Amino acid sequence: MSDKKIDETTGIETTGHSWDGIQELNNPLPRWWLWTLYATIFWGIAYTIAYPAWPLISGATSGVLGYATRAEVAEQITAHQAQNAELASALVAAELTELAPGDDLHRYATARGGAVFRAQCSQCHGSGAAGATGYPNLLDNDWLWGGDIDNIVWTIAHGVRNETDPDARYSEMPAFADILEADEIDAVVEYVLSLSKPDRDPVLAEAGNTVFLDNCASCHGDMAEGNRDLGAPNLADAIWLYGDSPEAVAYTVRNARYGVMPAWGQRLSDADIRAVSVYVHSLGGGE
Structure with a gap:
């Protein structure tokens, strides 16, 4: 005895699934769709045989045609270099x-x-x-x-x-957290910021000037305008690589900075x- 279930209205076999009383018909896929599927499968297999495709431990299959976009790009680069060789x-x-x-x-x-x-x-x-x-x-x-x-x-x-x-260019600023007291660091920060910001505390800045001359002027100069022979930045302008907030400048004084650029x-x-x-x-x- 057949287990097939036939829809009474259409006479087509059902899948056995239903939703809200609506039966799902087991209609065959259109022929054109099946042939398109078979063609894409065939194309995929042919492509992996003809062109580089399957990854290996140290490379990939080269394909029977031996084509590679890398080689094509390398040829284009070589041609471009040849065109501009004189320049x-x-x-x-x-x-x-x-x-x-x-x-x-x-x-x-x-x-x-x-x-x-x-x-x-x-x-x-x-x-x-x-x-x-x-x-x-x-x-x-x-x-x-x-x-x-x-x-x-x-x-x-x-x-x-x-x-x-x-x-390589090289400069090294000491970490003054091991050299200066906390109040001295606060004072020297106030001083260097006062060089480009007039709204700083003048009394604290004056104390910081003394700290600066004793500890920083040998690299940054008495006027804090830097020294390119040493790679010491100008502290008298308003340009700060790591920020011009008191916290950022204090961090630099305490810990120093060592940015690196490749050769x-x-x-x-x-x-x-x-x-x-x-x-x-x-x-x-x-x-």
């Missing part, structure tokens, strides 16, 4: 201080440098190079080691306080280093 060589050999905005080599350098900046530098300095807390703004003139084109090239090539390049000379070509230096310098900061 790249000229950029490496050029005296960057003599590049005139508007000439072909300067336009090439800024275009190439902008691409390098967006790919490698914008993650820290921002897409517009305006920086963020702990990451310098490259649009202003406040450069710890100098913002002329030659110093920019050196800083980008060798980095700051990294452990991979012996020529891009170990990752980028000479042409890329010089191009991104020209690009950064063209943004208006530095000298």
Whole structure:
């Protein structure tokens, strides 16, 4: 005896499911839909045979056609480099201080440098190079080691306080929490903030001036205007890398800061280093 259940109205077999008295009919799938399904299965199998597809321990199957988008991109990069080889060589050999905005080599350098900046530098300095807390703004003139084109090239090539390049820029501020008393730190914070903010406590700032001259002036200068030979920042302007609140400045005095920048000379070509230096310098900061 058959277990099939037939719908009395349509005469079509049901699945045995019903909702609110409505029977679900076991209609066959349309032929066109089935053939489309079979075609996609066949296409999927053929694709994995023809093209790289299945992951292996140290790579993937190469496919019988041996096609790879990576190889195609590598060919395009090689062709692009060949087209610009003459300009790249000229950029490496050029005296960057003599590049005139508007000439072909300067336009090439800024275009190439902008691409390098967006790919490698914008993650820290921002897409517009305006920086963020702990990451310098490259649009202003406040450069710890100098913002002329030659110093920019050196800083980008060798980095700051990294452990991979012996020529990296390096400066070290002591953690004054182990040197000064708490009230002395409060006073020196008040003093350095008073240099750019006139609304500070003058009595406390005067006491902080004495602390500053005794402990900080050897690096930052008697007028707190910094020293680029030592990478000591100017404390007399209103530019503060880690914030200008009393709490942020006090934290810096107590614990010091040690921001690190990689040595891009170990990752980028000479042409890329010089191009991104020209690009950064063209943004208006530095000298």
